[in-house]
Amino acid sequence: MNSNRREFLALAGAASVAGFAGFNGGRGAQPKAVSKLPLAGQTSPVVVVKAASYSKDLADAMLRGILECELDVFGKRVLLKPNFVEFDPNTCINTDVAVVATALEVFRSLGAADVRIGEGPGHRRDTLAIAELTRYRSEIPSFDDVFVDLNRDDVTGVKGFAGREEFYFPNSVLSADIIVSLAKMKTHHWAGATLSMKNFFGLVPGSIYGWPKNELHYIGIDTAIVELTRAFGPKSFALVDGVVGMEGNGPIQGTRKQAGVLVMGSDLAAVDATCCRIMGIDPTRVGYLQKAADQLGVIEESRIEQRGEAIAGLRTNFELIKEFSQLRLA
Secondary structure, eight states: OOHHHHHHHHHHHHHHHHHOOOOOTTOOSOOSSOOSSTTTTOOEEEEEEEOOSSSTTHHHHHHHHHHHHTOOOTTOEEEEEEOOOOOOTTSOOSOOHHHHHHHHHHHHHTTOSEEEEEEOOSSOSOHHHHHHHTTHHHHSTTHHHHEEETTTSOEEEEETGGGOSEEEEEHHHHHOSEEEEEOEEEEETTTEEEOTTGGGGGGSOHHHHTTTTHHHHHHOHHHHHHHHHHHHGGGEEEEEEEEEEEESSTTTSOEEEEEEEEEEESOHHHHHHHHHHHTTBOGGGSHHHHHHBTTTBOOOGGGEEEEESOGGGTOOOOOOOGGGGGGBOO
């Protein structure tokens, strides 16, 4: 890391300790009007930062976005949750290794007490083999020391998840103060789009619920996305890798799509809605976002406080499979 980058990280870390308003778990200010919908009347900030490539400037872009979000990580246990489920050298399935390595560096610079990387891939059972193929093990310093395989981590039962009497989650997930959803900006052949909320499928241990997380499919894709966000959204932060995303038959068999952005915020629904608009998708037509709206986050454009770059000039229509052509934003 060059000296300018080190100085920037140090100064930003000091500023964050001195001036942050504090992490509010994605809830934001409480609505002034009384309503049966808990988030009716609320607005949520979302930051969009340009990132043309996975270059050395990625740390600066990421840090600017985190500062704009006023996220306080000082003294917190942070779990970075990337998306890596499969490997194909001809496309871009996974959160880029540069984003994960940079996030590890940045969150440490901001004073987090502990920063770990955790993922439970939904397809391959050999998690470290995917980490090897995606260059996570070779390019992230001391990867094996900071990585937790969420498919095989020790677990604890949680009461009442998605109507189940008891549901087991990895202890590394339950003990984290902040979960950072390092999602990849992609289309999805069942959900329409897979972003920060869908990325939480990797929090469910495959060693108990199978591959590809069979129990979540029994619950229903949209419902499972919402219930995972209900359970973990209040202590989460979204940082979506949209530098190069995936269009078409995602999340595995699509093609590369340059979007050139990082999208961040504590309201995961608002972040995903913003990502959809950048992708040319109408978030009000996406099933899981419809279910989450005003219950877990806001998706209306007028109620998202846009920080950083205006999305009007960043929209780049992602190709959609014909089953989701109705999602196209007008």
